[in-house]
Amino acid sequence: MTAQHPPQTSDLDPRVARLAAVVECQQQEIERLRAERDGRLLVPLAEGVLVERLGYSPGEAATHLADLAARTGISVAELAADLVAGAVRPPRSPVAVPGAAPDFARLPGGNAESSALLEEVRRTADAVAVALWQVQPDGALGLVAHTGLNLLDASRWRHLPVLMDCLPQRAARERRPHWFPEAELAPAVPLLADGHRGARAVVPVTTSRGIAGVVEFVWAAPLPDFPPEQKRRLTALAALCGREIMLSTQPAGALPSTVGLLDSALFARPRTDESGQVADFEIAQVGEDFADPHGRRAADLIGRGLTRTYPLLCAYGLAERAVEVLTTGASAQLGPIPLVARTGGTATPAMVDVRITRFLDGVRIGLTVGHDDHRLAQLLHNLQHIARLGSWEHSVLTGEMAWTEQTFELFGLPASAGPVTWDELCTYVHPDDLPILELFQTTLLAGEEAATVFRLIRPDGTHRQIRAHGEPVLSDSGELVAVRGIYQDLSAQYQSQVALNATRDRLADTEHEAQRQNRIARELQQVILPSAARPVEMDGLEVAVRYRPAEQEHKVGGDWYDATVLPDGRILLVIGDVAGHGIGAATGMIALRNALRGLAVTGAGPGQLLDWLNTTTFTVNRGVTGTALCGLYDPDSRTLTWARAGHLPPMLVRDGVAEQLPLPRGILLGARPSARFEERVLRLRPADTLILFTDGLIERRGVLLDDSLDRLAAAACHAGADVERITDQLLAEATSDTEDDSCLIVIRICPPVTSA
Structure with a gap:
């Protein structure tokens, strides 16, 4: 068999040879262009490596890369290729630790990248x-990840039940780090890697929804101390572990548990058609507290389409709004929408409010169902009466005005007289406040929300300070059809009408509207919350209260407190902080304070009181959010029953030692309609001191919360036994570098009086 040899170029037809030369030239050009393209892609990647590894800015990284290429004599593209290759090269083997289990992949969901991190x-x-x-x-x-532990330790610490008393569970429950320069200083609890008796740091990993995990660091030898800079660095390292490792261990398609979707909402992902357009949404997960209006279980909802599951809500635009939210990222609301709800097999008319927000690769849909319950209606009526609120609605099309019963009470008019019309309202307003009222009405008729404060002159000649808030009502086509809102009587919050008039007259011509409202807010707080009240003795208690406003006028906030004896002999002790600043925060604070005072006479416990107060933030005082701590002290048994709504726990000083009380469950007011508030009972002893405070007393820029609390505890331990001295010293200790209002209540249990 004769061997075949490729033809030589000289043996080819000249035209074929020319064609072969052209093809070869084009192939070389393609390779050159491909190399240039790869180089252009690698250069930004290399610059990103320099930004991440060396902390350069993008501009500094580009300059540094060019300088390195010039000094080494190679092209920028070649140097970029080397840098990128080194960045993605498998990490070097970890330092060997005797008996350690360095392979993170042995844990479920583990991977080499997480192990290296x-x-x-x-x-x-x-x-x-x-x-x-x-x-x-x-x-x-x-246990999600570990390094430096032996296999026995990893197995023993794989699962820590909620009732197990150990450092990680303590950090998770108390939501704060624990620092131990040496193991002997740790409590008498089991210790991770107990063969090492050095320092330990246990740091919770937090997200916007709460505690997501805990990281524990173990050292071989004791440390002198944990300085603030080291605490900040370890806290940052713990946050890095939680963000990168816990999210990376989620199975494909699953929702990460760190986002805390287990609440009263459902999560739906879009379904697309052949053209790529969203045709429907598929329910992927249902929160633990989600209540389906039709009584269906979560298992019956997951996997179903949104239009099939809620056809009536989709007829009102639920699916279309969900597409808009997914596209734009802006939240949307629908409702109230009428439907028939089922509870325990019973069908009842209900109104549903829908809130849609973008979440991960889909949307989060929350449904709030309101039933026509007579008891609830009566409770809301009583709350409106306590808060001195009245509602109104003016039809732009017909000119008719509708009032609630409370509005007639505010104006001092009988219901038989009929409501005051939109045009007649000016005859009930103080002449100096007519421009304010005219601006309020003009803003509403222009289709915008508006709020103001004016003086009302009632038919009997008495004056009332009224806060008015209004909003436009639009048709489906966007046309203004009505304006509606509330009136709130603020007169009880002013010590006298003369003081209010003096404040308003002094500010009317010298301040802009925003400055004027902030000044009024300051006056409100100074009247309601005096900055240095004298100590009060209440049946075995000495109580001293302090309120310190923010140094900057525009920072006037919603801090508040209350201490009063109830009809049943118990003592109500309350402290809170309404979110925001200015007149809105001040009036919100007054509304909550007055509502809680009225509700407390019912004899209900602090958990129930906070439950009712939370209801008012979704019905009467919509938009108000804040924290609160409510306690009821029984002088006969010397017991304090208390609950919290997102507020810092009290600090107890006993036998010269100060410590914070353990945290009961309770989120802030206005966060969730179905929130529940856990109660705790504390039995106090003679000479005990209890300190209640708002976050303005301890929050400092650049200072860790733990350090501020330690500083407060140290000051409380050395302040003596006089409540006035304690309050003044604690307030003076926290005076520097503060930007927020501060409230402080110091309660001391009086020792029994002995006869001579």
């Missing part, structure tokens, strides 16, 4: 071991 965190902290637990739905802690 945790090992890098361990080296950065100069620790011998690091462990990361994730909070499970039942409150237990599950």
Whole structure:
């Protein structure tokens, strides 16, 4: 068989040879262009590596890359290729620790990237071991990643039940870090890697929704102390572990548990048609507290389409609004929408409010169902009466005005007289406030929300200070059809009408509207919350209260307190902080304070009182959010029953030692309609001191919360036994570098009086 040899160029037809030369030239050009393209792609990647590794700005990274290429004599593209290759090269083997289990992949969901990150965190902290637990739905802690632990330790600490007393669970429950320069200073509880008796740091990993996990650092030897800079660095390293590792261990398509979707809402992902347009949404997950209006279980909802599950809500535009939210990212609201709800097999008319927000790759849909319940209606009526609120609505099309019963009471008019019309309202307003009223009405008729404060002159000649808030009502086509709102009587919040008039006259011609409202807010707070009240003795208690306003006038906030004896002999002790600043925060504070005072006479416990107060933030005082701590002290048994709504716990000083009380469950007011507030009971002893405060007393720029609390505790321990001295010293200790209002209540249990 004769061997075949490729033809030589000289043997080819000249035209074929020319064609072969052209093809070869084009192939070389293609390779050159491909190399240039790859180089252009690698240069930005290399610059990103320099930004991440060396902390350069993008401009500095580009300059540094060019300088390196010039000094080494190679092209920028070649140098970029080397840098990128080095950045993605598998990480070097971790430092060997005797008996350690360095392979993170042995844990479910683990991977080499997470192992390398945790090992890098361990080296950065100069620790011998690091462990990361994730909070499970039942409150237990599950070991997600570790480095430096032996297999026995990893197995023993794989699952930490919620009732197990150990440092990670304590950090999760108390929502604060624990720092131990040496193991002997730790409480008598089991210790991770107990073969090492050095320093330990246990840091919770937090998200906007709460505690997501806990990281523990272990050192081989004791440390002199944990300075603030080291605490900040370890806190940042713990946050890095939680963000990068816990999210990376989620299975494909699953929702990360760290986002805390387990609330009263459902999550739906879009379904697209052949053209790529969103045709429907598929329900992917249902929150633990989600209540389906038709009584269906979560298992019956997951996997179903939104239009099939809620056809009536979709007829009102639910699906279309969900597409808009997914596209624009702006939240949307629908309702109230009438439908028939089912509870326990019983069908009842209900109104549903819908709120849609973009979440991950889909939308989060919350449904709030309101039933026509006579008891609830009566409660809301009583709350409106306590808060001195009245509603109104003016039809732009017909000119008719509608008032609620409380509005007639505010104006001092009988219901038989009929409501005051839009045009007649000016005859009931103080002449000096007519421009304010005219601006209020003009703004509303222009289709915008408006709020103001004016003086009302009632038919009997008495004056009332009224806060008015209004909003436009638009048709489906966007046409203004009505304006509606509320009137609130603020007269009880002023010590006298003369003081109010003097404040208004002094500010009317010298301040802009925003400055004037802030000044009024300051006057409101100074009248309601005097800055230095004398100590009050209440049946075995000495109580001293202090309110310190913010130094900057525009920072006037909603801090408040109350201490009063109830008809049943118990003592109501309350402290709180309404979110925001200015007149809105001040009036919101007054509304909550007055409502709680009225509700407290019912004899209900602090948990129920906060439950009712939370209801008012969704019905009467919409838009108000804030924290509160409510306590009821029984002088006979010396017991304090207390609950909190997102507020800092009290600090107890006993036998010269100050410590914060454990946190009961309770989120802030106005966050969730179905919130529940856990009660705790504290039995106090003679000479005990209890300190209640708002966050303005301890929050400082650049200072860790733990350090501020330690500083407050130290000051409380050395302030003596006089409540006035304690309050003044604590307030003076916190005076520097503060930007917010501060409230402080100091309560001391009086020792029994002994006869001579």
